[in-house]
């Protein structure tokens with residue numbers, strides 16, 4: 001097994017040499033490829049074409065380490081093995097879904113790699129989109145790798161390519177707090193000082209199928225923000241004819257159920273519900289039904305790469321990206337990326353350590369959504 005932890009410009013040479021001089025004669029030869037799998041549809045297709053000169057598709061293991069994270073693996077279990085969730089998993093009950101990634105540090109010396117890609121290619125087109133595909137796909141025929149990947153491809157193909165109007169980009173600027181000064185993205189020595197590369201992006205994605213028609217899937221990813229984490233938030237619709245409407249005042253959104261899958265840190269799955277506060281009066285409260293992993297399990301959660309490497313050794317392809325999945329993913333983002341770059345769209349600056357550009361709030365508001373991670377009681 002070869003793990004290509006090398007710069008992408010040497011992928012093909014390494015694969016060529018490995019397949020000609022070091023492939024197994026009587027066992028198997030597999031190659032794990034790290035992202036970036038190209039920069040857009042064309043370069044990704046060229047990379048696949050070149051790899052396939054030397055390898056069959058089933059020898060190529062394209063890694064997306066988010067698929068190896070415990071709570072991303074658990075997504076299908078949650079959906080397909082609990083009667084209470086699957087019937088609610090559609091436009092009928094779900095108002096919006098949010099996929100949120102944040103880091104509280106900047107590019108810190110990795111700007112050379114990052115500046116050529118930006119946050120949309122670094123996080124959204126792969127990690128967040130993969131989670132979205134698993135979240136939104138139809139029930140697969142079985143847990144077999146091909147059955148699951150078939151469903152992921154189908155749902156990716158139902159998504160509408162992203163529109164510039166549904167995207168906000170940002171870039172962090174320097175900021176001083178408590179006597180400490182935090183650098184701007186362009187202060188990174190490996191980044192050109194006129195770089196327009198986004199370090200933050202928010203986007204609204206729609207899925208053109210019977211299950212999800214009209215439901216906004218909002219993605220948000222950023223570096224140098226106020227927190228580090230990754231989460232999936234599912235905001236359910238209002239209760240029709242709610243008998244307790246008066247108790248919620250004018251803000252009915254606060255009263256809707258929300259399912260939160262906290263991928264990291266401090267893994268948890270919790271459901272926000274309304275309940276009566278104990279006492280003689282009738283006052284309502286919001287509480288969490290909480291599966292908190294650290295409290296429930298004493299066993300350490302394996303690192304995503306541990307799981308994925310073990311799967312590759314065992315020939316299990318379920319958590320690796322098939323070439324048609326990759327094509328479908330690039331088809332969604334390539335027109336947007338081209339438009340951003342050709343028109344030199346200027347990112348909105350946000351201070352290092354902040355909650356990101358205000359544009360992200362306007363984007364959410366356009367679809368009557370509030371980011372769940374920014375609410376007072378998230």
Ligand SMILES: NC(=O)C1=CN([C@@H]2O[C@H](COP(=O)(O)OP(=O)(O)OC[C@H]3O[C@@H](n4cnc5c(N)ncnc54)[C@H](OP(=O)(O)O)[C@@H]3O)[C@@H](O)[C@H]2O)C=CC1
Nearest residue numbers: 004005006007008009010013014033034035036110113122
């Ligand atoms: N670092 C990151 O944050 C991220 C990395 N990745 C991907 O992960 C992989 C590894 O990243 P990273 O460790 O940062 O990469 P580096 O650029 O630091 O290179 C990793 C290795 O590649 C070897 N290498 C470089 N050039 C050649 C060459 N011409 N021929 C043979 N070997 C070469 C280097 O060997 P030597 O030390 O001998 O020079 C080094 O061991 C890459 O595919 C990258 O795209 C993806 C996302 C983020």
Ligand SMILES: O=C1O[C@H](COP(=O)(O)O)[C@@H](O)[C@H](O)[C@H]1O
Nearest residue numbers: 065066103122123127230264304
């Ligand atoms: O692939 C990448 O992921 C890391 C974040 O991974 P995590 O497991 O620490 O959440 C990100 O920092 C990097 O920019 C990106 O290339």
